[in-house]
Amino acid sequence: MSLIERTAAELLDLQAKGETTAETIADAFLAAIRARDPKVRAFQHVDENSAREQARAVDAKRKKGVRLGALAGVPVAIKDVLCTRGVQTTCSSKILKNLVPPYDAHVVGRLKAADAVLIGKTNMDEFAMGSSTENSGFFTTRNPWDLERIPGGSSGGSAAAVAACLAPVSLGTDTGGSIRQPASLCGIVGMKPTYGRVSRYGLIAFASSLDQVGPFAHDVFDNALMMEVIAGHDACDSTSVNEPVPGYTKTVNDPVKPLTIGVAMEYFGGGLDSEVEAAIRAALKEYEKLGATVKEVSLPHSPYAVAVYYLVATAEASSNLARYDGMHYGYRAAGKRDLIATYSRTRAEGFGKEVQRRIMLGTYALSSGYKDAYYVKALKVRRLIKNDFDKAFAQCDVVMGPTAPTAAFKLGEKTADPLAMYLSDIYTISCNLAGIAGINIPCGFTKGRLPIGLQIQAPPFEEEKMLRVARMYEKVTDWHTRRPKLT
Amino acid sequence: MDIEQVRKVARLARLDLSEADLTVMAQQLTSILGYVDQLKELNTDGVEPMAHPLPVQNVFRPDELRPSLPVNEALANAPARAGDFFAVPAVLDPADQQDH
Secondary structure (H helix, E strand, O other): OOHHHOOHHHHHHHHHOOOOOHHHHHHHHHHHHHHHHHHHOOEEEOOHHHHHHHHHHHHHHHHHOOOOOOOOOOEEEEEOOEOEOOEOOOOOOHHHOOOOOOOOOHHHHHHHHOOOEEEEEEOOOHHHOOOOOOOOOOOOOOEOOEOOEOOOOOOHHHHHHHHOOOOOEEEEEOOOOOOHHHHHHHOOEEEEOOOOOEOOOOEOOOOOOOOOEEEEEOOHHHHHHHHHHHEOOOOOOOOOOOOOOOOHHHHOOOOOOOOEEEEEHHHHOOOOOHHHHHHHHHHHHHHHHOOOEEEEEOOOOHHHHHHHHHHHHHHHHHHHHHHOOOOOOOOOOOOOOOHHHHHHHHHHHHOOHHHHHHHHHHHHHHOOOOOHHHHHHHHHHHHHHHHHHHHHHOOOOEEEEEOOOOOOOEOOOOOOOHHHHHHHHOOOHHHHHHOOEEEEEEEEEOOOOOEEEEEEEEOOOOHHHHHHHHHHHHHOOOHHHOOOOOO | OOHHHHHHHHHHOOOOOOHHHHHHHHHHHHHHHHHHHHHHHOOOOOOOOOOOOOOOOOOOOOOOOOOOOOHHHHHOOOOOEEOOEEOOOOOOOHHHHHHO
8 A cells, every 4th residue: 555545543653663754755645746636636735845844854853752743744734714824825715815824723733733744725615615616716626536526615625635645634624514525525534523622713714603623534533633633722712612622542443332323314305316325324224233223313404404504604704704805915906096996896806706695695684674584583593403403412322314415516517506506515504503513434435436425413522422433334344445546 | 686686785795796797696696595585484483593502602811911913924915015004095085075
């Protein structure tokens, strides 16, 4: 097995045994990026010299016998929505094309402190708004399993980078499914932690009550490893919760017994592809073989989640994105004399169509005369969605179902119809609205050799149990060991 | 949504959209609002709106002096700069004042 196909845990082990070095690992991934990324287009920005320098620094530390961090010499790709000091951070938007942040996002600082090698910034839907990475202001990322298909989104670049073995692990963000859905479509593991588990400091805001940073990895163990590094309290984010971070890697191999799995019948309605459904049912059977009890639960308000989301998320976005006015940083339109005209021209030229559409929808939902009918109504239904989960989790440890209704769709298939695109997040959105935890793990392939993903959702701050449940399945299956054939 | 409503929202959102963009936007927003109208089916009388998943309120930190971003770093990304300041178009233009 070549270095690039290894997991982060294996790369750590190989270095500890002296069988390879951080520099050799960095070189292997940089070579893979040079060879494969012109086709996959996962990366927005790669600085080879910086990556090699970071790797050499790790090797030097090891030589000196200095105690190394938990991700020493492990290359990590970072979604371009997370601020990196001195390194461009564009959010895949023309309005931030030349932005070079003066500070690191909290999670980026954690990665550096853990001696990770930051290998590059990944492509995404502009401002994390999208489900296919086709809304990037610069280019579209391809699915490594089929280059004519989308990788999912909005963290499509980070998912494709791991699936294509251009980085063993990466960071994404998830506002309505933007980690779990691309993880599902790219056949890898991706987790949205509980709201408040990971600091959002330095994460360029889309919808602040929904956004959360989380990891992508080939397997659940690596996901646990990444969570150990990034989770925890940060005084710079007042919504980051001061709860102890469990040693996820210490317990991840312990099966959960007894285990009761809730299956929401609402997740198996119209729109669910039959091959996806068959794979999910087969995964549930596998859990039963492991001794789990599968029980029907009800999430009666889940069919309303997409409608709630597109009011709440757009309302928050319209407020968050008001800051992009061309005054302090980013793009400024030329030729306008007065202030308001400069703002309006800058935003018309700098934002892409989907971002403009969502700002418009959110502005309308918050506007005088419509706020109660749209925004406040949506917040009330959000409460009902949360209450559904509370009731379900009183009867089961985790809720399982499909992550996405179909496998990866073709490029351009849904770009003309925003609503059809929104519906590809139908199973992932309620997790963000309720603020609970969710993870995607690979659970099969379609006949067309496209990955299928199983979603596991857990109550707030029960990532530890969720990871153990996910790992149980991983140990008796080999979907997570498959890699796409790329030259 | 009709085009005049869309025009008003675009003004509120500070988006200088073309007539063609406004027309497409009106169609798309009408379609999306048609979809979200399904929320009206639900009786939500007496339900407390949920703006946030966490029950945290008023998170305070000690009021202590800390280093802040140096002026040059804060201005490094400015589209236009005048000395130690962001240069912006006139907020109050004498010529504009006469029109109001």
